[in-house]
Amino acid sequence: MLLDTLTEHYGFVFEAPLLKEIAQYGQLKKVAAGMQLMDIGAPITQMPLLLSGAIKILREDEKGDELLLYFIERGDTCAMSFSCCMGGAKSEIRAVAETDSEMIMVPVSQMEKWMFTYKSWQQFILDSYQARMKELLQTVDTLAFLRMDDRLLKHLQDKAKVTGDDHIHATHQEIAYDLHTSRVVISRLLKKLENEGKISLHRNDITVIDL
DNA sequence: ACATTAAGTGATT
């Protein structure tokens, strides 16, 4: 039952009547890892409430190169899309499932209504917005100061965190793609991190030791 | 055994 799963994950955040409403208007959605959930330019009609798994949020430049902004985890929602959908705007970002994930999709119209009727909802959106903004500023910081080694280590740690596994299953090329750099650079920095004893390298598998 | 793909390295910009 949808309400049960909902209570399990969000029971501490929302009061009973709101949980009931979410169960009524939302629909459960399960996605496999690697699946694209939202693309740049697509209109936003629904917003996800994440139950399990993780979603990565990407920005894209003119040439189609991607840059990872941040991850969304259980108990999060994409607050960025909230500001967009208030004005009926289109998505500025792309969302891809990092792991197999479950979420509840809620129509935007309902979410707007709840802003006025439920204090806990208002708080949830505000908190979520603040958390995303903080993460975003962090990535901006590392970008601005061109510290690719810090960026890489943080990315590995984030990835291990959202996956819940210290073994990262990814090629150097894929990581380079996320951080918008070349594979050679990633290989070199990974090698450096390995020498520093922070990670261990194997083909298609990086083990994060220093968490 | 051979082809393909992933990873490591030196040199250059």
Add this chain to the structure above:
DNA sequence: AATCACTTAATGT
């Protein structure tokens, strides 16, 4: 930090 050119290692057929 990015790119090139090349080597070495792991994996699939």
